[in-house]
Amino acid sequence: MPREAQVRAGPLNVVGGSFAGLMCGIALRELGHRVRILEKDEDERQSHMAGVCLGLDAKQFLSRYDRHTTSFTHTTTRIQVLKNDKTQMFFEVRRDITSWDTFYFRLRSCFDGYISSHNLSPPIKCENMELCSYESRKELLDIERVGGEDFGLELTVLNRETNVTEAIRADLVIGADGPSSFIRAKYSPGTERQYVGYVAWRGTVPENELSTATRETCNSSATVVRFHRHHCIMYMIPGANGSLKQGERLMNFLWYTNESAESLTEIMMDGVTGHVHHNIVPAGHVRKDVWAERLQRAKVDLSGPFLEVVLKIKRPFIQVITEFCSSKAVFEEGRVLLVGDSVSLIRPQ
Template identity: 30%
Template sequence: MADHVSKKVIIVGGSLGGLFTGIVFHRLGYNVTILERNLPSALKDQGAGISLSTLYPPLRESFKKLGTSGSPLVDFLEQYDRTKTPSLSLTQFQYLNKDGSVKEKIDIAGKFASWELLYNVMRANFDSGYELGYVRAAGKREGDGIATYLSGVRVIDLKEVGNLVRVEYESMEVRSTLEADIVVAADGASSTVRKILLPEVGRIYAGYLIWRGTVRESFLDEETRIFLSGKLSQSFSKNSQAINYSIPGLNGSLDPAEILANCVWYSNANEEELKRILTDSRGVSHIYSLGIGKIDPNIKIEQIKAAKAILPPPLAEVFQKIEHPFIQAVTDNLAPKSVFMGGKVFLVGDALAGLRPHTAAGTAQAAMNALLLKNVFEKDGGMGIEEWEKASVDWAKFAQNVGVQMGNLSQFGDHPMADNGEPPK
């Protein structure tokens, strides 16, 4: 789309995917409004790490075919991050046996960050006045559009009205509407926009969940800290996969005393067990996730016992020392198309396809979608809307299939790197 007359864009969803897309349109001169369902307090202390680098070779090669370096997140930051906030580099990947010994080591060149750090960096690049002590404001430049970020906004409906799309939303129990030339749905795996457009597409539980959380590496025993710090460590056993890697500390700190150990532990649970685990400490049932500080203490005690029995001692120690873990059910969702209303509405990121976390490519997918949208909407970008849709949907199908294979092998199969020997004494 070489020339555009339209200048208004609404992004539904203000997490990373929404911010990536919002930044792209903002830098192209569009006036962008992001509508985020959660209040700012709900987006703090997410307690999760993110691999900026795409490490799994088949996915890296698939990204290269779409014109990226193979790591769209790294590409996005190089092109759009005016704050130049540093990430953490890891150089070694190690598979662990159940007794904690190293089965295999692989040299890697990976960049890692925390969700909260990346979110605040993206906010600083989108909102010209957004600034924290550790992330400086990016500032507005000539040619940038107007950027507006609204929190606590629940989208109710959207309709095509002539050449525009009207979005109806509710904030503080007051209903309002906005109209725009382009609407991008970046509202996650449970996307409201996707439910409106494709009500038949929902989330399907995969049969297992993830325990996640962080703890300062300096809080670990010295031997464990030295063994894990600066590395990506992984172990497999029957129906279990556990991963640990270092990420920046609070406020993006790279001080060794504040670097965090980030734990990701996949654990099987049938539907009945899932319901029990996702019932919080107040007896309230949740469907797909249970946030920090909400887990029933008895459930946490059960999982700590399981960690001691299943995980290699270094990874078990990390899990035991996480004060407030959180839980996410692993689900699949895939939309058969990503463009609607004659090229005025787009699905991106998890709203388009929720990938299994084994791929470590969900955030990269959103970055890739945004980078390719730039090629559609910038002058002489060289990509048409139909081409963008084919590229985004075809890649999503491929990546979801890869993730399903990885998850089924680790959780229900006989993984070649699994060690099902006797647990440590």
């Protein structure tokens, strides 16, 4: 592929423009740095139909850097267990829950003021915002050390729009390129994602399609049902465009089941293309017979709100649970760092 002659120099470079990349980008910008995020995907990210619970660190981060005043989380006040069709308090805990896309667009707006269907108005002004750029459809292909003692880095980046590669000079590179990180594979080969023995059968159902009883039971709690070697959890997440209005939210459903490594070939086979996925069978691609069998099992194992919700899922998806932990997160004498899921992936319980 042709390479542009000109080599660009300047800002701190973050590879990957999802949660970890955006959070680093925002924090570095607030320290006065110029930041460039290189993201191989589009600006308008697809919803993962996933709930994201904000932990203490995320809340501290937002209390410092969030530049919007409207809420973007649904709050649950307890985790309850369903037993013999009755709910019992498991423990009281406040959880601020949002969805993957709502959180992405919030961070994105705080980083470079990006306007989206989730955030129609700009964030509260911040003078350093023009120091930042979010370059979507730019994929890192390689990193090389260049120069002698006072060395630097050269990134080879593919513009997926024009199919042209360019070389970018960098002093610091933050690898926020997720669990299948190119940067980790280059510097720490051998740290592979390991299957931990269970998968999550997942999907969402619009709140307004649920019975009043299920809505009321699950409105302000995360609800769990536990069995021998499998369990389900469900809770509300924001609906389309991050809506938190009652009636517009989604019920997020997850059913974790132990599955042998051999059975994954069948479970993970794409119903449209026949390709066997490693990590996720996306919505619309789960094999009909695989999901039908899952629903048969649901009719035996589940009851009450859980059975109602799983039977109403129209676009299920399947996620294989994997984990790893890189033994190192700092390379090239401190000039290449890994953050977020590129460093370690922790299994959900």
